[in-house]
Amino acid sequence: MALRLVLTAVVVIVLYNVLARYRRLARNISEAKASGLPYVITLWNVYSMFWLATNAIWLPLLHKLPSFCKGLWLQILDPEWAYRFGHEPFQKIGSDVFLVVSPYKINAFVADAETNTQITTRRNDFPKPLDMYGALDIYGKNLVSTEGSDWRMHRKLTAPAFSEKNNELVFVESLHHAKSLLRLWTGADGKGDTTITDPALDTMRFALYVVSRAGFDVRVFWPHEEEARANGQFAEEKTDTNSLSVTSEVPEGHSMNYREAISELLENMMWTQIIPPKYLPMSPFKLHRTVGQSVKEWGQYMSEMYELKKTQVLSGNTSVDGMDLFLSLIRHSNILTDTNSRFAKSDLLGNAFVILLAGHETTANAIHFSLLFLAMNPSCQRRLQQDIDRILKGRNPQDLSYEDDFSKLFDGMPAAVMNETLRMFQPVVNIPKSTAAGSPQRFTMDGKQYTMPGGVYIHLSGAVHRNPKYWAAPASNTSSNDTFPSKYPDIDTFRPERWLTGSTKPQAESTPDDNIDGDLRGPPGDEPTSRLFKPVKGSYIPFSDGYRSCIGRRFAQTEILAALVVIFSQNSVELAVDEFASDEEVERMPVGGEERKAVYEKAIDGAEYLLRNTMGSVITLQLRGKKIPIRVVRRGEERFSFA
Numbered sequence: 001m002a003l004r005l006v007l008t009a010v011v012v013i014v015l016y017n018v019l020a021r022y023r024r025l026a027r028n029i030s031e032a033k034a035s036g037l038p039y040v041i042t043l044w045n046v047y048s049m050f051w052l053a054t055n056a057i058w059l060p061l062l063h064k065l066p067s068f069c070k071g072l073w074l075q076i077l078d079p080e081w082a083y084r085f086g087h088e089p090f091q092k093i094g095s096d097v098f099l100v101v102s103p104y105k106i107n108a109f110v111a112d113a114e115t116n117t118q119i120t121t122r123r124n125d126f127p128k129p130l131d132m133y134g135a136l137d138i139y140g141k142n143l144v145s146t147e148g149s150d151w152r153m154h155r156k157l158t159a160p161a162f163s164e165k166n167n168e169l170v171f172v173e174s175l176h177h178a179k180s181l182l183r184l185w186t187g188a189d190g191k192g193d194t195t196i197t198d199p200a201l202d203t204m205r206f207a208l209y210v211v212s213r214a215g216f217d218v219r220v221f222w223p224h225e226e227e228a229r230a231n232g233q234f235a236e237e238k239t240d241t242n243s244l245s246v247t248s249e250v251p252e253g254h255s256m257n258y259r260e261a262i263s264e265l266l267e268n269m270m271w272t273q274i275i276p277p278k279y280l281p282m283s284p285f286k287l288h289r290t291v292g293q294s295v296k297e298w299g300q301y302m303s304e305m306y307e308l309k310k311t312q313v314l315s316g317n318t319s320v321d322g323m324d325l326f327l328s329l330i331r332h333s334n335i336l337t338d339t340n341s342r343f344a345k346s347d348l349l350g351n352a353f354v355i356l357l358a359g360h361e362t363t364a365n366a367i368h369f370s371l372l373f374l375a376m377n378p379s380c381q382r383r384l385q386q387d388i389d390r391i392l393k394g395r396n397p398q399d400l401s402y403e404d405d406f407s408k409l410f411d412g413m414p415a416a417v418m419n420e421t422l423r424m425f426q427p428v429v430n431i432p433k434s435t436a437a438g439s440p441q442r443f444t445m446d447g448k449q450y451t452m453p454g455g456v457y458i459h460l461s462g463a464v465h466r467n468p469k470y471w472a473a474p475a476s477n478t479s480s481n482d483t484f485p486s487k488y489p490d491i492d493t494f495r496p497e498r499w500l501t502g503s504t505k506p507q508a509e510s511t512p513d514d515n516i517d518g519d520l521r522g523p524p525g526d527e528p529t530s531r532l533f534k535p536v537k538g539s540y541i542p543f544s545d546g547y548r549s550c551i552g553r554r555f556a557q558t559e560i561l562a563a564l565v566v567i568f569s570q571n572s573v574e575l576a577v578d579e580f581a582s583d584e585e586v587e588r589m590p591v592g593g594e595e596r597k598a599v600y601e602k603a604i605d606g607a608e609y610l611l612r613n614t615m616g617s618v619i620t621l622q623l624r625g626k627k628i629p630i631r632v633v634r635r636g637e638e639r640f641s642f643a
């Protein structure tokens with residue numbers, strides 16, 4: 001009897017849900033029809049936690065369906081479709097804005113520049129969907145996870161830390177840490193005859209150290225620096241008096257070192273969305289317990305930094321030269337002097353956490369992918385090196401100055417490589433926006449009016465970077481890589497030269513964001529040059545655009561360009577070929593000959609496959625579970641150089 005009752009209850013609940021979903025689907029379809037936009041129906045909401053966590057199980061099964069059942073719906077069930085298929089789904093549906101209707105949500109995808117600009121400039125009509133940012137609130141509210149007046153308050157609090165003066169410090173720190181990264185890769189003798197198996201891990205370490213120092217005045221030491229310190233051979237900098245120094249040692253009162261704590265947390269942050277952090281330590285699974293521990297550990301590290309800065313502010317001992325985010329946050333929050341301050345300690349920790357998070361993985365990936373692309377395109381790498389020689393004029397990269405040299409880096413191949421990498425690999429593949437429930441919004445595309453339904457998640461798709469409307473192919477279909485020409489269409493190919501127009505006039509006008517208040521804008525993001533290609537406004541959005549665009553844009557650009565100039569001034573990056581030939585075998589092959597070329601071609605094909613098929617986003621787009629090993633060798637000592 002009891003069993004029958006339970007079964008009946010289950011059946012009733014299931015039927016009720018099916019009916020509710022059916023009615024929701026019917027309503028969503030009618031809203032999609034009224035919008036004037038084309039739409040596709042799927043049975044799941046692609047960006048629900050369930051689908052994000054389990055799609056790797058279902059997608060291979062769905063791909064086994066007979067081909068007549070497959071279609072666009074299957075392509076867009078891949079959460080990474082915008083990266084994987086680029087503009088193709090938009091072409092198939094015949095519009096640069098379309099809706100995906102499910103029994104849960106409507107998702108809208110945009111690859112149209114004009115629509116992007118309307119969405120990013122009408123902040124109140126198209127707010128950020130805050131429910132997608134819950135994971136970022138672990139330590140407190142912040143400027144990424146807030147909207148409206150709360151966001152303005154957080155942006156005003158954080159913007160002063162992102163000044164041009166601070167970018168100078170970012171430049172100096174990036175030059176220093178890039179040199180250390182090279183030391184790690186090429187060894188004390190600088191020969192670099194060993195394979196770097198996980199370059200992504202090392203670029204992540206580089207970016208963490210830069211943002212730690214430039215953002216928090218935390219000095220993290222590289223292995224060779226730790227060794228030198230232990231031997232008493234390390235010259236401490238004068239400005240280090242206020243800095244917090246951290247090494248690979250686990251400090252007293254901690255169970256993880258600084259780098260482990262933040263890396264573990266970022267790697268597995270998704271779990272904090274599924275299980276509230278305070279319950280993670282009680283989980284029977286070791287992974288959950290480790291994530292719980294990393295949340296606690298990183299909170300403790302941030303609290304220690306905060307207390308140190310507080311003491312410095314209270315004692316007037318704040319002689320730090322440059323950016324110190326905590327100092328800036330403490331000062332601008334008035335938290336120490338005004339008992340009625342609008343801010344609490346959690347706001348400061350919340351912002352410190354997201355700035356570290358946003359400012360570390362994104363930049364690290366951009367550097368990592370630049371290295372891989374350049375390794376796969378040796379002739380393009382040579383062009384970059386020649387341009388770096390032109391800028392350096394025999395100087396050591398460490399002698400460059402932000403004031404005099406940054407604009408030169410931005411005027412040539414270094415910036416072209418950076419922009420092209422971010423075109424191909426936009427770290428935030430879909431920039432999330434929304435419309436409020438019950439608040440449909442009109443917008444214009446190609447002179448025609450459409451209505452974005454209310455309660456929709458909007459994704460400003462990275463596919464706009466591969467929309468032929470904005471990215472014209474060169475007259476002849478030549479790749480920048482003459483030795484290993486691309487097998488893909490120009491738009492899906494890394495070709496930094498597309499940014500070097502050689503003309504002093506912009507190719508297309510990019511209107512400035514005049515309507516953003518000065519104090520919310522952060523440092524200038526526009527390129528300090530007129531020589532680089534200027535894409536149509538809204539067609540190139542790696543840093544988003546408008547009000548909610550990246551506050552760290554110049555920080556990131558400074559860091560990436562400094563890293564490129566240090567790495568490529570004296571060195572070349574090659575793919576490791578260990579999988580295909582041993583060092584001895586390569587040695588026996590004639591230099592520049594067909595045998596070496598064939599081996600290198602295999603390595604390029606392997607890297608190309610992994611980059612096209614094994615990328616995924618947790619926070620940003622990265623290789624998931626795969627590595628592409630490289631070698632960093634002295635210029636002139638390349639193993640795979642072909643005339």
Ligand code: HEM
Nearest residue numbers: 143144358359362363366428542543544550551552555556
């Ligand atoms: C290549 C490097 C970077 C890329 C591609 C990038 C991209 C982006 C994008 C697309 C957004 C908008 C995200 C959204 O609307 O959900 C954003 C926002 C943000 N970024 Fe970056 N970013 C980079 C580097 C940095 C750095 C170095 C920092 C700080 C040191 C930083 C701090 C932030 C912050 C705080 C926001 C939120 C701004 C707001 O909502 O007001 N980013 N970034």
